[in-house]
Amino acid sequence: xxxxxxxxxxxxxxxxxxxxxNVDLALAPGETLGIVGESGSGKSLTLRAILGILPxxxxxxxxxxxxxxxxxxxxEPATALNPTMRAGDLVARVWRxxxxxxxxxxxxxxxxxxxxQVGIDRAADRLRAWPHELSGGMRQRVMIAAALAAEPExxxxxxxxTALDVRVQAQILDLLRDLVARRSMAMIFVSHDxxxxxxxxxxxxxxxxxxxxxxxxxxxxxxxxxxEYTAExxxxxxxxxxxxxxxxxxxxxxxxxxxxxVTR
Amino acid sequence: MKGPKLWIxxxxxxxxxxxxxxxxxxxxxxPLAQDVVAALxxxxxxxxxxxxxxxxxxxSRILMAARIDLPVAALATLLPCLLGTALGVICGYFGGWxxxxxxxxxxxLQAFPMYILMIVLVFSLGPGVRSLLISFTAVGWVVYARLVxxxxxxxxxxxxxxxxxxxxxxAPRVIVRHVLPNTLRQTLIYLTSDLVFAVTALAxxxxxxxxxQQPTPxxxxxxxxxxxxxxxxxLLTVVPGLVITVLALGFALLxxxxxxRKRA
Amino acid sequence: xxxxxFVARRAxxxxxxxxxxxxxxxLLLSLAPGDPxxxxxxxxxxxxxxxxxxxxxxxxxxIWERYAHYVVQILQGDFGTSFKTGQPVADQIVAQLPVxxxxxxxxxxxALLVTVPLAVLAAKRPDGPADHVIRVLGTLGIGLPTFWxxxxxxxxxxxxxxxxxxxxxxxxxxxxxxxMVLPSVVVAIxxxxxxxxxxxxxxxxxxxxxxxxxxxxxGFSGLALLRQFQLRNAVPPLITVTAxxxxxxxxxxxxxxxxxxxxxxxxxxxxxxxxRDFPLVQGYxxxxxxxxxxxxxxxxxxxxxxxxxxxxxx
Numbered sequence: 001x002x003x004x005x006x007x008x009x010x011x012x013x014x015x016x017x018x019x020x021x022n023v024d025l026a027l028a029p030g031e032t033l034g035i036v037g038e039s040g041s042g043k044s045l046t047l048r049a050i051l052g053i054l055p056x057x058x059x060x061x062x063x064x065x066x067x068x069x070x071x072x073x074x075x076e077p078a079t080a081l082n083p084t085m086r087a088g089d090l091v092a093r094v095w096r097x098x099x100x101x102x103x104x105x106x107x108x109x110x111x112x113x114x115x116x117q118v119g120i121d122r123a124a125d126r127l128r129a130w131p132h133e134l135s136g137g138m139r140q141r142v143m144i145a146a147a148l149a150a151e152p153e154x155x156x157x158x159x160x161x162t163a164l165d166v167r168v169q170a171q172i173l174d175l176l177r178d179l180v181a182r183r184s185m186a187m188i189f190v191s192h193d194x195x196x197x198x199x200x201x202x203x204x205x206x207x208x209x210x211x212x213x214x215x216x217x218x219x220x221x222x223x224x225x226x227x228e229y230t231a232e233x234x235x236x237x238x239x240x241x242x243x244x245x246x247x248x249x250x251x252x253x254x255x256x257x258x259x260x261x262v263t264r
Numbered sequence: 265m266k267g268p269k270l271w272i273x274x275x276x277x278x279x280x281x282x283x284x285x286x287x288x289x290x291x292x293x294x295p296l297a298q299d300v301v302a303a304l305x306x307x308x309x310x311x312x313x314x315x316x317x318x319x320x321x322x323x324s325r326i327l328m329a330a331r332i333d334l335p336v337a338a339l340a341t342l343l344p345c346l347l348g349t350a351l352g353v354i355c356g357y358f359g360g361w362x363x364x365x366x367x368x369x370x371x372x373l374q375a376f377p378m379y380i381l382m383i384v385l386v387f388s389l390g391p392g393v394r395s396l397l398i399s400f401t402a403v404g405w406v407v408y409a410r411l412v413x414x415x416x417x418x419x420x421x422x423x424x425x426x427x428x429x430x431x432x433x434x435a436p437r438v439i440v441r442h443v444l445p446n447t448l449r450q451t452l453i454y455l456t457s458d459l460v461f462a463v464t465a466l467a468x469x470x471x472x473x474x475x476x477q478q479p480t481p482x483x484x485x486x487x488x489x490x491x492x493x494x495x496x497x498x499l500l501t502v503v504p505g506l507v508i509t510v511l512a513l514g515f516a517l518l519x520x521x522x523x524x525r526k527r528a
Numbered sequence: 529x530x531x532x533x534f535v536a537r538r539a540x541x542x543x544x545x546x547x548x549x550x551x552x553x554x555l556l557l558s559l560a561p562g563d564p565x566x567x568x569x570x571x572x573x574x575x576x577x578x579x580x581x582x583x584x585x586x587x588x589x590x591i592w593e594r595y596a597h598y599v600v601q602i603l604q605g606d607f608g609t610s611f612k613t614g615q616p617v618a619d620q621i622v623a624q625l626p627v628x629x630x631x632x633x634x635x636x637x638x639a640l641l642v643t644v645p646l647a648v649l650a651a652k653r654p655d656g657p658a659d660h661v662i663r664v665l666g667t668l669g670i671g672l673p674t675f676w677x678x679x680x681x682x683x684x685x686x687x688x689x690x691x692x693x694x695x696x697x698x699x700x701x702x703x704x705x706x707x708m709v710l711p712s713v714v715v716a717i718x719x720x721x722x723x724x725x726x727x728x729x730x731x732x733x734x735x736x737x738x739x740x741x742x743x744x745x746x747g748f749s750g751l752a753l754l755r756q757f758q759l760r761n762a763v764p765p766l767i768t769v770t771a772x773x774x775x776x777x778x779x780x781x782x783x784x785x786x787x788x789x790x791x792x793x794x795x796x797x798x799x800x801x802x803x804r805d806f807p808l809v810q811g812y813x814x815x816x817x818x819x820x821x822x823x824x825x826x827x828x829x830x831x832x833x834x835x836x837x838x839x840x841x842x
Contacts, residue, residue: 388557
């Protein structure tokens with residue numbers, strides 16, 4: 001049984017341009033799937049099609065069978081959070097929507113717990129923070145907490161670390177890995193960065209210009225890419241990754257700063 | 265939706281212009297000829313729209329009023345447009361202390377309730393066409409100046425203008441050949457919507473007694489004169505009002521059509 | 529920065545603007561033809577008498593001194609005395625202020641009441657049938673001359689039904705309230721269309737906003753989505769356009785008061801202008817200007833209350 005199954009999904013823009021072409025995809029419960037591809041490859045649109053939040057003017061054909069509860073973490077937490085709603089209110093309200101009949105006090109307790117789960121320290125204080133008062137990493141943690149409040153069985157992540165700086169990126173990736181394992185959620189993680197995708201996925205799906213060019217178990221694909229585009233991605237990533245990793249380890253030794261901080 | 269708006273708007277305005285030009289020939293009576301015995305009569309074969317409180321032919325007065333309302337409204341938008349464009353070009357192109365002064369004045373004028381300012385101005389200058397035009401110009405130039413100045417600042421940065429300047433062409437030539445054609449479009453759209461305001465505001469000022477004075481036929485002052493007879497001869501009030509409304513709608517449709525065309 | 533500090537700072541920053549407006553009014557009025565001292569003295573008074581009155585009114589001083597003098601006077605609540613009635617200008621304005629404020633405020637509130645549902649409806653399906661109907665109504669609203677609508681309201685509603693006083697404010701609070709109904713509606717008609725247009729555009733933008741899309745994926749829909757995510761964020765632009773339109777409403781009250789024969793500041797200004805009563809015109813102009821500046825301040829306060837970012841960025 002799969003939590004999510006896509007068959008022959010195609011997305012066409014109003015002017016006739018095909019953005020996603022005949023994509024098949026299946027996700028088992030608790031499985032983590034990474035989708036990698038350059039910008040414009042249709043990976044984010046595929047994710048949005050699953051949730052039924054395609055931008056206006058794009059029509060979808062094909063089959064999407066999704067029995068699982070889903071929630072999404074967006075690329076840019078600064079725009080994905082309502083600027084006029086306190087962080088804790090958002091999480092508490094989402095929680096109440098998915099736990100009908102429960103009191104506001106329960107929702108507040110749940111929100112505090114979720115804040116702690118996503119690694120927001122001083123959770124009780126941060127509940128009352130406005131999004132613009134939080135750092136990028138903190139905002140993304142709030143977004144993840146809001147997604148978790150919906151009790152998803154499948155967590156969809158659309159480039160959730162792209163807008164963050166490298167150190168925070170690593171923290172968020174750690175958090176997602178940890179949450180997926182602890183809650184036995186399934187996850188689809190979309191990114192243009194193969195290294196990032198590889199660090200959180202069991203299975204890999206490579207997209208290019210709206211088509212799936214390769215899919216398989218992560219380690220196998222990385223060891224022996226069947227498609228030359230995958231090989232290119234791998235080669236390009238390897239060099240860059242090595243450089244950035246050495247810099248990262250130096251940085252993390254230098255600063256032992258705690259997770260994000262409130263900016264004012 | 266685009267086609268009909270443009271044609272209906274242009275048709276309405278064209279009809280009014282035609283009526284204004286032909287008024288002396290198609291008006292059945294002398295608009296100033298009084299006949300107190302035949303005052304306040306309803307519509308008849310001799311007076312299609314009846315007669316006013318002094319026995320003047322209403323239809324003739326409405327037609328002849330087009331010769332006042334149309335050109336005054338047109339001037340009341342053209343003059344501020346010309347002054348604003350000139351100031352905007354000078355400010356945007358040359359900058360410096362002149363720009364600073366003009367912009368401070370425009371700040372002040374924008375903060376001021378423009379209608380009150382216009383009433384004060386008309387009061388100072390005395391009622392009549394001349395004061396109306398001065399006060400419309402004194403208040404109305406601000407928007408055009410800001411519009412044109414912003415556009416000039418933008419265009420100055422573009423390559424072809426820089427090229428024209430480095431090629432040794434003088435400022436006037438560069439402005440006329442390269443800058444003005446680009447600002448014209450924006451200005452024209454605003455001008456059309458401004459005409460809607462001018463038509464109704466001109467009538468309103470005359471209604472208040474600050475505008476065009478009796479016995480000169482003018483729609484607003486005709487309504488003011490007819491107001492006491494609203495119960496007995498409502499037509500005297502209704503028709504001039506409709507005439508103003510239709511003309512204003514004609515300009516509004518034109519403005520909408522231009523705006524939509526720009527977006528498309 | 530806290531919200532009180534923010535409001536206080538905005539209020540202080542408006543003072544130079546007020547002083548500038550005050551100077552502009554004096555400057556413009558000093559251009560007016562006719563010697564105010566001669567008007568007070570009467571056409572047959574001897575020159576010496578005119579000169580004495582001019583001195584008494586401070587008219588023989590340079591404009592800067594008169595300006596400084598006037599500012600000090602106004603701060604003490606003294607707007608001078610009317611040439612015609614000899615009454616203090618301030619008394620007359622204070623007596624007329626409630627009518628104008630009631631009509632303008634009720635008109636703006638009414639306009640908001642109509643704007644929000646219609647704009648939300650129009651934005652729900654852009655280019656749908658409701659959107660088209662609302663757009664046509666909007667165009668009509670822009671084209672209708674306010675003073676004519678006022679007269680038509682008297683003829684078509686007030687006179688046939690007999691429910692509303694036709695001229696003036698009648699006797700007692702009940703009549704007063706009734707007398708405000710039609711003028712407020714007319715003012716609302718004159719200002720609503722641009723407000724609907726603006727809010728509609730905002731709502732359409734917000735429909736596609738990432739945080740609204742995100743909210744939908746998190747299970748928000750219907751009224752909760754509309755209220756907590758869309759409308760709340762639509763408030764700042766709506767307040768901006770409402771403030772601009774409220775300024776226009778003040779002009780609307782001038783013609784509406786004249787058409788309905790209401791004893792408000794608008795009618796007072798028109799009468800003062802036609803009788804060339806300088807101190808009165810000056811007083812009205814300044815009070816109207818203060819009202820508009822107060823409007824900006826109110827708009828800032830509301831925005832600061834709704835949008836947490838405003839308090840910091842300003």
